[in-house]
Amino acid sequence: MSSEATVERVLRLLSLLQRRPVWTAVELAEELGITDRSVRRDIERLRNLGYPVQAASGLGGGYKLGAGRQLPPLLLTDEEATATAVSLRIAAGGAISGIGDAALDALAKLDQVMPPRLRGNVRALHDSTATLAGTGEVSIETLTTLAAACRDQVQVRFSYTKFHGIEGQRRTEPVRMVAAGPRWYLMAYDLDRQDWRTFRLDRMQHVAATTFRFRPRDHPDPLDYVQESVTASAYQHLTRVRLHLSAEEARRRIPPQIAKIEEDPAPGRCLFIAGADNMEWMALYLAGLGLEMEILEPEGLREVAMNLAETLRSMAGG
Incomplete structure (x- = not known):
């Protein structure tokens, strides 16, 4: 057998060991289409590469992939x-x-x-590609601290700066982090406010996990909750617009941190739901989509849109 075929087989063996906790030699041999003896040789190859493959005790015995202290050489397809x-x-x-x-x-x-x-x-x-940096950077320390706290179910303390620049201390029970476009959010239970909250990671400072463990509470779906928070509930005005576009196509064109897209009973239509503190900005954004649409609410957005249309008509010299 060629060395390339051997490497491919070892890659498959590693993938199997990562798929479930324990495999017997017979099971691995059947999956790979080789003999038990070849399985043992390939196990030794993985060990020589630094992967901590352990012999599992119990009925029938077997092999399992343990946690190593150092990162071994990577085998990649x-x-x-x-x-x-x-x-x-x-x-x-x-x-x-x-x-x-x-x-x-x-x-x-x-x-x-x-x-x-x-x-x-x-x-x-x-x-042939380039990447634009996000509007707010998140430190790797913040990201890893929160990830570990969510996993270990321990309370987290941090300083948080609101949109208007007001800073305060927060004590939370973190549940899940959600990435929406260039921004990261944390869904957590705010212990001082006794309610669920969404926090932008780039507005956090001095993030520290405590030693206080907590029992998980019943909570909303993190993805739905964060999207609702960043697109509607945190703003002064709620915008509802019917787009003459399918929901599937709208979701491809409109980022999830901008608006929530819902199905509409009418075929080929969907609902654009978003929050806004500035109606002029919302009218400009909707106009920039270049789509047919109907403003459902708020009523004030209709007047703003009409004024914008007059301004654009004047700019065009008509």
């Missing part, structure tokens, strides 16, 4: 290597501060070990 390179490229110019240099270093190392055919493809992709 062509698709995985390309996806990793693209992800690192995005991270190097993304909205998570403190990760750019590490991403660039990882990219350089990955580039050195990539086969020439993949290196050329990835470099061409890098040269």
Whole structure:
């Protein structure tokens, strides 16, 4: 058997070990179409590469992938290597501060070990794309602290700056982080306000996990709650507009942090639901979509739209 075929088989073996806790040698042999003896040899290959494959005790015995203290050499398929390179490229110019240099270093190392055919493809992709940084950076420390707190179910304290610049201290029980476009949000139970809240990560400072564990409360769906919070409930006015467009197409064109898109009973129509403190901004955004639509509420948006139309007509010299 060629070395390339052996590498492919070892990759498949590693994938199987990651799929479930324990496999017997017989099960692995059946999945891979090889003998028990070949399975044992491939297990040793993984161990030599630094993967902590352990012998599992119990009825029938077996193998399981343990947690290692150091990151072992990575075995990646062509698709995985390309996806990793693209992800690192995005991270190097993304909205998570403190990760750019590490991403660039990882990219350089990955580039050195990539086969020439993949290196050329990835470099061409890098040269032909660019990434705009987000409007607010999130530190990698904040991201990892909150992720661990959500996992371990421990309370989190942090300073938070509201939209109008007012800063205050918060004590929360974190549930889930949600990425919406360039921004990250945390859904958490605010212990001082005794209610659920959404927090933008780039407005947090001095984020610290405490030693106080909590029992998870019944909570809304994090994705729905965060979208409702960032598109409607936090604003002075609620906008409802019927777009002459299918909901599927509208979701492709309108970012989730801008508006919530709902189905409409009429075929080929959908509802655009969003909050706004400034009706002029909302009218400009809707006009920029270039779609047929009907304003349902608020009534004041109709007048703003009419004034905008007159202004644009005057600008056009008509």
